[in-house]
Amino acid sequence: MRIATPGRIDVAFSGSIAGFSRDTQFSVPAKGVTAIFGPPGCGKTTLARCIAGLEPLPNGFCAIDGEVWQDRTTFRPPHLRPIGYVFQEPSLFPHLSVRRNLLYGAPKPKPTPIAFDEVVELLEIAPLLDRSPSHLSGGERQRVAMGRALLSQPRLLVMDEPLGALDRCARREILPFIERLPEKLALPMIYIGHDMAEIEHFADYLVMMERGVVTAAGPLQVLQRDPALPLAASREAAVSLDAVVSGYDGRYGLLILRLKGARLLVPAPPFAPGVHQRLRIGASDVSVAREAPRAGSMINVFPARIRACLPLGAAEITLVLALGTGGSGTEILARITRFSFDSLGLKDGMDVFAQLKHVSLLSASEPPLQIVTTSRPAADPGQASAAA
Amino acid sequence: MDGFSPEIWESLELTVELASLTTVILLVLGTPLAWWIARSKSLWAEAVATIIALPLVLPPTVIGFYLLALLGPNGPGGLLASLWGGATLAFTFTGLVVGSVLSALPLMVQPIRNAFAAMGDRPLEVAATLRASPLYAFFTVALPVARTGVLTGAMLGFAHAIGTFGIVLMIGGNIPGRTKVLSAYLFDYVQASRWREASWLAGAMVMFAFAVILTLTLIDKYSGRRSR
Numbered sequence: 001m002r003i004a005t006p007g008r009i010d011v012a013f014s015g016s017i018a019g020f021s022r023d024t025q026f027s028v029p030a031k032g033v034t035a036i037f038g039p040p041g042c043g044k045t046t047l048a049r050c051i052a053g054l055e056p057l058p059n060g061f062c063a064i065d066g067e068v069w070q071d072r073t074t075f076r077p078p079h080l081r082p083i084g085y086v087f088q089e090p091s092l093f094p095h096l097s098v099r100r101n102l103l104y105g106a107p108k109p110k111p112t113p114i115a116f117d118e119v120v121e122l123l124e125i126a127p128l129l130d131r132s133p134s135h136l137s138g139g140e141r142q143r144v145a146m147g148r149a150l151l152s153q154p155r156l157l158v159m160d161e162p163l164g165a166l167d168r169c170a171r172r173e174i175l176p177f178i179e180r181l182p183e184k185l186a187l188p189m190i191y192i193g194h195d196m197a198e199i200e201h202f203a204d205y206l207v208m209m210e211r212g213v214v215t216a217a218g219p220l221q222v223l224q225r226d227p228a229l230p231l232a233a234s235r236e237a238a239v240s241l242d243a244v245v246s247g248y249d250g251r252y253g254l255l256i257l258r259l260k261g262a263r264l265l266v267p268a269p270p271f272a273p274g275v276h277q278r279l280r281i282g283a284s285d286v287s288v289a290r291e292a293p294r295a296g297s298m299i300n301v302f303p304a305r306i307r308a309c310l311p312l313g314a315a316e317i318t319l320v321l322a323l324g325t326g327g328s329g330t331e332i333l334a335r336i337t338r339f340s341f342d343s344l345g346l347k348d349g350m351d352v353f354a355q356l357k358h359v360s361l362l363s364a365s366e367p368p369l370q371i372v373t374t375s376r377p378a379a380d381p382g383q384a385s386a387a388a
Numbered sequence: 389m390d391g392f393s394p395e396i397w398e399s400l401e402l403t404v405e406l407a408s409l410t411t412v413i414l415l416v417l418g419t420p421l422a423w424w425i426a427r428s429k430s431l432w433a434e435a436v437a438t439i440i441a442l443p444l445v446l447p448p449t450v451i452g453f454y455l456l457a458l459l460g461p462n463g464p465g466g467l468l469a470s471l472w473g474g475a476t477l478a479f480t481f482t483g484l485v486v487g488s489v490l491s492a493l494p495l496m497v498q499p500i501r502n503a504f505a506a507m508g509d510r511p512l513e514v515a516a517t518l519r520a521s522p523l524y525a526f527f528t529v530a531l532p533v534a535r536t537g538v539l540t541g542a543m544l545g546f547a548h549a550i551g552t553f554g555i556v557l558m559i560g561g562n563i564p565g566r567t568k569v570l571s572a573y574l575f576d577y578v579q580a581s582r583w584r585e586a587s588w589l590a591g592a593m594v595m596f597a598f599a600v601i602l603t604l605t606l607i608d609k610y611s612g613r614r615s616r
Contacts, residue, residue, distance in 0.1 A: 054513050078516035079525075085517035091510050095532040104528075105518025152518045 002071065004063030009034065009156070009188060012061040013050045022046070022212035028205040030065040030156070030188040035199040035220070038209030044192045045088075047209070048160050051190070052085050053078040064156050065188070084149030084157040088164045090141035092133035098144050099129040105152030112153050114185065119147045122184055123177055139170035143177060150185070157181075157189045163198060171198075178202060196231070200224075200240040200280055201362045225320050225331050227308040237283040237318055237333050240362065245275045254299075255361075261322070261329015262302045266359050278362040283318055285358035286334035290344050292353050300356035306348055307331060309341070317341045321354050332356075395564060396573060396589070403569040406481070407549035410488045414545040417489070418496040419538065423530070425497065426504035437501070443491045448554020451491060455559050459483045479561030484569075487555040488548075496545040503537020504530065540604055547600045551593065 002012055005027070012025040024047050028034045036044050049055040051062055053069065053076060062070040069076050092101050102119070106112065120126050123143045133141060142162055149157060162178065163171045179202045182189060193199050199206070200220070207217045208229065216229055224231050224239045231237060243257040248270040255268040257277060264279070271277060293301060305327025308320040317338050323329040334354060346352065421440070425433045443451050456478050459465030465477035465486075477483040511533055515525035531538065553571035560567040562576075570589060577586035 052517055054516070078513070079519050079521050081517075082519075083517055085514075087510070087514065089510070091514045093511060093514070093529060093533070095535070104515070105520070107519075148518065 002061040004066050004068045006066035010063045013057050024214045026207045026214050026217040032204035033182050033189045033202050034205040035191045035203035036207045040194050042209045043212040045160055048158050048192050052083050053081050082155040084154030086146050086149050086159040086162045088161045090145040098131050102148050114150050119150050123147045138166050139173040160192045227310050233310050239281050239332050241279045243277050243279050245271045245273050259330045261324025265299045280360040280362050281332050283333035283335040287355045288334050289353045298355045302354050304354040306350045399570050399573050407546050410549040411546045413489050414496045422497045422500035426501045441494045444494045452555045452558020455487050478559050483559050484567050487559050488552050492545040492548040495548050496541040499537045499540040503534035507533050
């Protein structure tokens with residue numbers, strides 16, 4: 001597979017570094033956000049460092065959008081790879097002001113695709129420009145580090161657990177900025193993380209790692225519900241879906257969202273029709289019925305077909321459900337007890353009804369209409385929820 | 389200060405010239421050396437660091453003895469001197485500079501090496517991911533970040549060169565106006581029982597040493613507060 005393909009990120013590093021053997025080979029599209037996901041210590045950071053050329057590994061292969069950075073005969077040193085790299089610790093240069101930190105890697109001829117003013121506005125760092133890095137908070141430093149990486153005009157942005165060194169509060173401050181980047185910039189990104197609760201907000205593709213080995217790579221939604229992978233079988237199993245806003249019911253304050261095979265109603269502020277909205281549907285928030293419930297409080301009930309059944313411990317079962325009559329639509333997960341599974345007589349391939357108790361809105365590609373005028377995004381744009 | 393004879397002023401000029409030249413050479417030579425020792429993982433770096441550190445432990449007379457052999461008419465120094473018509477580097481100002489550089493080198497290299505080591509790889513990795521070539525990163529990141537260490541090293545080197553005596557005794561030859569530095573005059577005054585001049589000179593050098601050490605401490609304290 002060691003071929004440079006235009007439009008793709010092709011990576012293969014194998015061998016051992018410091019006695020730790022690895023086999024990391026994957027190919028994902030060179031657009032959107034690719035999350036490299038795995039438990040701490042599984043070699044994610046080393047993989048990112050290999051991509052940047054910071055960890056020279058012989059016999060490695062790395063090509064971004066058809067451009068070979070490293071193969072058997074070539075090794076571009078880090079400073080000749082058009083990469084933006086955000087380290088876990090912001091690592092700002094202590095002897096330079098914020099402004100000069102931002103401009104350190106910026107090419108001198110002025111007109112650049114990623115402009116200084118644009119980055120400063122996007123990351124809201126204008127008030128910090130003339131300060132010294134020692135007078136910034138952890139979250140502010142990481143924002144400056146992100147801006148500095150972007151202004152070096154990279155063809156690939158790598159973020160190595162940029163939230164890892166921050167406290168809970170600063171994480172919540174930074175997350176919206178990370179969500180915003182892929183929408184504002186046509187720049188492929190690799191995000192290293194071990195927390196699915198962060199990754200599901202913005203990742204398009206997922207590369208899963210375990211003990212130095214890439215175990216799976218593909219679109220996030222597909223891997224999340226793949227019965228063969230540990231994500232679907234985990235207790236926090238959920239699917240992240242990108243739905244399109246198709247309307248708003250002002251009388252009841254319900255946002256109407258379209259998915260393949262379903263039309264969701266979610267209590268939320270209004271968004272413009274056509275906006276893409278990321279949803280999270282947790283397996284534990286979905287229940288299953290053999291017949292359409294005639295009277296009930298749940299508003300999101302859809303016909304669905306059981307695609308797979310995965311035992312979860314002794315008492316529970318995770319079902320993969322395809323929404324829509326005949327199971328032609330989006331797949332989601334449902335977690336039910338083995339008792340219900342047996343007493344309802346459920347089996348693989350059966351047509352049932354999926355009842356969605358709770359749908360989380362993770363992010364929108366544009367700020368909600370009602371707060372556009374105040375020009376500041378909501379403090380916490382995620383986690384609007386729908387209850388029964 | 390009126391007690392000083394013209395010869396002392398001449399010697400002061402010579403001493404400052406020696407110390408300044410030593411410091412410049414040390415900066416040019418010692419900084420890359422400290423960089424290499426701090427970053428190289430090879431055993432050679434430690435071996436070189438040990439050789440550099442030897443003057444700290446050996447009596448100056450031992451260094452002086454070897455320098456005499458190296459710089460004398462029969463050594464490589466003599467050969468070198470013959471290029472411009474000289475016979476020897478011993479008992480010359482050039483020889484004094486060589487000796488002074490060698491004996492001050494460990495004092496210079498150690499703080500700079502420590503500063504580079506304390507900095508770690510990260511700032512340079514960041515610079516590399518921002519398209520900075522290794523050389524550009526050295527001048528724009530490594531040196532400024534390690535500036536306290538460089539400054540400390542330079543001041544220690546300068547101060548040591550001002551006060552150097554043992555090596556001067558061995559390879560200087562006590563030629564007034566050419567190799568007779570302040571410390572050598574002090575020795576002579578004491579030998580000749582000229583106590584008044586000796587005490588003036590000794591007192592002045594104590595004041596100088598006090599000023600240098602105080603300045604270093606203040607720089608350290610000030611820059612420490614800034615980087616925190």
